[in-house]
Amino acid sequence: MPACYMSWDEEAFIVDVNYCLYRLNEDTGQVISLGRNTCRQIIQQEGALWSAIDPGHWPAVEGVTCNIEVVATSATHCLYNIPVRIGTTNWSLRCGRLYSRYLNETNLEQESTSEYINYGVWEGYDDNTDVPNRNNLPLAQLAGQEFRLLYPVDNAAASGRTTYESSDSLTIYRVLKVEEQALSPGTYYLDYDIIDIFHRRYELERIEFYWDGENFTYPEDLNWEGTVALSTSSDGSQP
Numbered sequence: 521m522p523a524c525y526m527s528w529d530e531e532a533f534i535v536d537v538n539y540c541l542y543r544l545n546e547d548t549g550q551v552i553s554l555g556r557n558t559c560r561q562i563i564q565q566e567g568a569l570w571s572a573i574d575p576g577h578w579p580a581v582e583g584v585t586c587n588i589e590v591v592a593t594s595a596t597h598c599l600y601n602i603p604v605r606i607g608t609t610n611w612s613l614r615c616g617r618l619y620s621r622y623l624n625e626t627n628l629e630q631e632s633t634s635e636y637i638n639y640g641v642w643e644g645y646d647d648n649t650d651v652p653n654r655n656n657l658p659l660a661q662l663a664g665q666e667f668r669l670l671y672p673v674d675n676a677a678a679s680g681r682t683t684y685e686s687s688d689s690l691t692i693y694r695v696l697k698v699e700e701q702a703l704s705p706g707t708y709y710l711d712y713d714i715i716d717i718f719h720r721r722y723e724l725e726r727i728e729f730y731w732d733g734e735n736f737t738y739p740e741d742l743n744w745e746g747t748v749a750l751s752t753s754s755d756g757s758q759p
Contacts, residue, residue: 553587560620669687
């Protein structure tokens with residue numbers, strides 16, 4: 521899997537590197553988002569290598585692959601939102617994860633623990649004021665209700681309004697099982713985005729690959745290599 525390599529000079533301006541995963545829905549022909557996850561950073565003598573932790577696996581809720589968005593990270597913890605629809609209202613299932621983000625050349629065999637903990641559901645931002653809603657509900661209060669996982673359709677070139685595809689109906693339990701599982705075979709797309717110290721986002725070129733359940737296959741003409749210059753001032757100008 522192509523990784524994102526940074527020299528130490530560039531690394532000094534980086535706050536975060538994430539990878540975004542997309543899947544082609546063969547039935548609808550739409551490309552849907554599976555979300556954004558944080559990269560693992562491997563410290564090397566000459567720089568840092570940021571890469572997808574395990575691109576052949578992705579988080580799933582009760583055995584169904586979900587869309588998941590990283591909200592905040594530290595060296596050992598990560599907070600996520602998973603979009604769901606309960607009745608006619610969109611919510612975010614909030615969960616945390618314990619993992620090892622930073623490795624070096626002496627502990628490359630260290631594995632992520634992949635422990636996900638549910639924190640309930642959050643209603644998100646108010647549509648009128650764009651202020652975070654205070655509606656947070658524990659799963660126990662919703663146990664027995666039906667919900668669907670939501671997948672944003674990748675329509676960046678459209679009007680900007682988000683449309684979704686949804687999973688089959690699932691049942692809310694007092695504790696929902698969130699764990700990583702192998703992706704189903706199919707066509708996927710991956711890109712990296714870099715967040716610098718001024719919270720500007722740099723998106724690298726998206727690549728396509730086919731996953732057969734065990735191996736990745738890339739187009740023969742794939743030449744995924746390039747350079748992104750990180751500006752050293754908040755307005756993007758060079759010193």
